[in-house]
Amino acid sequence: MKKFAFTLLLMLFVLVLPEHGQAAAANNKIFLDGKELTAGQSAPVENVGGSVMVPLRMISENLGYKVDWDQPSKTVTIAQQLTTVKLVVDQTAASVDDKTVILTNAPINRNGTTLVPIRFISEQFGLTVSWDNTQKIVTLITPETGGSNTGSGSGSADGGSTVVVPPAEPAKDLTMVNGISFNENRLTIAMEGNAVPKVSKVSGPDRIVIDLENATFSDLFGSGQVLDPNLNGSLAVTGYPDVTAVRYSLYSTSPYTVRFVIDTTSSKNYSVEVSGDTSRLVVVDLNAVTTDNPSTQPGNNGRKLVVLDAGHGAKDSGAVGVTGKYEKNFNLAIVLKTAELLKKENNVDVVLTRSDDTFLELKDRAAIANNLNADLFISVHANSSSSSAASGTETYYQRESSKALANVMQKYLVQSTGLSNRGVRYGNFHVIRETKMPAVLLEAGYLSNKGDESVLFKDDVQNKIAEGIVSGIKEYLGLK
Secondary structure (H helix, E strand, C coil): CHHHHHHHHCCEEECCCCCCCECCCCCCEEEECCEECCCCCCCCCEEECCEEEEEHHHHHHHCCCEEEEECCCCEEEEEECCEEEEEECCCCEEEECCEEEECCCCCEEECCEEEEEEHHHHHHHCCEEEEECCCCEEEEECCCCCCCCCCCCCCCCCCCCEEEECCCCCCCCCEEEEEEEEECCEEEEEEECCCCEEEEEECCCCEEEEEEECEEEEHHHHHHCCCCCCCEEEECCCCCCCEEEEEEEEEEECCEEEEEEEEECCCCCCEEEEECCCEEEEEEECCCCCCCCHHHCCCCCCCEEEEEEECCECCECCCECCCCCEHHHHHHHHHHHHHHHHCCCCCEEEEECCCCCCCCCHHHHHHHHHHCCCCEEEEEEEECCCCCCCCCEEEEECCHHHHHHHHHHHHHHHHHHCCCEEEEEECCCHHHHCCCCCEEEEEEEECCCHHHHHHHCCHHHHHHHHHHHHHHHHHHHCCC
16 A cells, blocks of 8 residues: 555645746656656656646556556546546546545646646645755655655755645545435435534525535445536526525535535525434425424424335436336436325325436435335336336335235226236335335336337326325325
């Protein structure tokens, strides 16, 4: 790990560099604990916005480490033992063991050579870096060796300028933000870790700000939500007159802080609830009468709480129909229609695991239901088979305590689709196995069957399916 750290540190650092522009004409040298790595050859070094940019491959291969380059994605991957670093040309966001971190400057490509800022490695691996602007020497010192580097020469002794970048504490034990959703005037944040949300109201314009310190976006978040190269993004919000937008960003790297901003049309009260142990859920509820009043949390008013899960989403299309239709779109359409109907029921609260084309891991879907102590969990899907003849509707349960719910839901699902009844079946699916309340997974029909696909994507049939799900929920819960 130490040698890998040396390699990586050679790639990134900030300093007072050559006046400006490229310094390739100078006889630049790089020393590590007194040993010259450049073997008498000039090392191309470039000053970009005050950051020293050095050639990644030359340095890494000089120390014998593996560097992979993927041309289509312009991604450099450095791997050593259990550590993996990924850098993308022209993007300041990098990945260290699947944790997102921000570089001072984005890696650049110069005539087929990737140059990277060296400070990033200093911050991650704790080496001290100095730059002698007179002698054009980069000096790297590991924490174990300390002392002066006899191979570097002393810029200060010769009247030159020297800048030292001390080792920084690496970002560690970061909370991983995995996904977000907004429905029923509630922002839900799924995360893993112990970050505590700091929430405040701000005016001019009105907004609610949620900061998660010692946190960053997981790679999963970027695959499910939109993130630009600088780790900024937004969530589309429609149908909520109080909210105009939900924005998010990696707001700071000192300390690492993920910020969410709910833009509101006026000053809004809110309540905040954090639940769960490892997989945690943060719910910021704008339905509160007063700030920090938890009574508006779903299910807290004596109502039954139903969690609806639209399977798949974003990068995960689910099954693809014979005419190219995506299962994820069918699942979401059914869940949204069902939620609208449930909102009209005075004794039922509803929460969606996703309300748009985003992606959540299976464990996060189950965690939402568990952390909210939901009464029911219903996951909506459409099936597929290698045989185009397969057709019909089926409902799965995993625990015996969920079988009665499966029987009721299957009855209404068959009636609403008009497809053949394939029965109630046992299935060891994660979302119905790891949830703690009665939970079922609905397979409305087979997208691999042209007839089923045509039926399931008809708007009137989808309305009937939503009505059937509501009828099944009410019958099972004994509601009128």
